[in-house]
Each structure stands twice: as structure tokens, then as C-alpha cells.
Amino acid sequence: MDDAASDLYLAVIEGRLEIEQIEAVANQYRNRVIADYASAFGPISLNKAIPGTEDLMMIDTLRDERSLDWLEEMGATVW
Numbered sequence: 001m002d003d004a005a006s007d008l009y010l011a012v013i014e015g016r017l018e019i020e021q022i023e024a025v026a027n028q029y030r031n032r033v034i035a036d037y038a039s040a041f042g043p044i045s046l047n048k049a050i051p052g053t054e055d056l057m058m059i060d061t062l063r064d065e066r067s068l069d070w071l072e073e074m075g076a077t078v079w
Helices: 002-013 018-040 067-071
Strands: none
Touching: 018 067
16 A cells, blocks of 8 residues: 555645545555556566576566676676
């Protein structure tokens, strides 16, 4: 529910929502967050193991350009 509260706060700060409207729209924000996390296509934790691998985590799939540059400078082949 922290995500719903953060989204509401952001909407107020950005001027998309008045403080007086929060009570009326809070359920919509909560339902959107629940739908995102209940969906197989919604946000996924970077600490989640990738199915079909031994110990590979989602964070292991992120590309780090700095590491690639260093490896190439050292003569490593990266593809």
C-alpha cells in the first residue's frame, strides 16, 4: 500500500489531485497497485530467481556499461 500512498502524494504535489479528493479516489489508487502486483506482466522484484536457472536472479540480467567498457579495455571479448 506504500505505492498507492506514494502515487497519491505525487498526484497532489503535481497538482493533478486536490487534497479534498483523496478520500474519493483512494480506492482507485489501491486497486491499481493491487492489479499491478497481481499481474504476471506487472512489476517484478530484481531479487527474484529466474525460473529454469540455477541461481540467476533478475538483477543479473541488467547491463552495466561501465563493466563492459572496463572488460573491453582489458582485452576481454564481450558479445
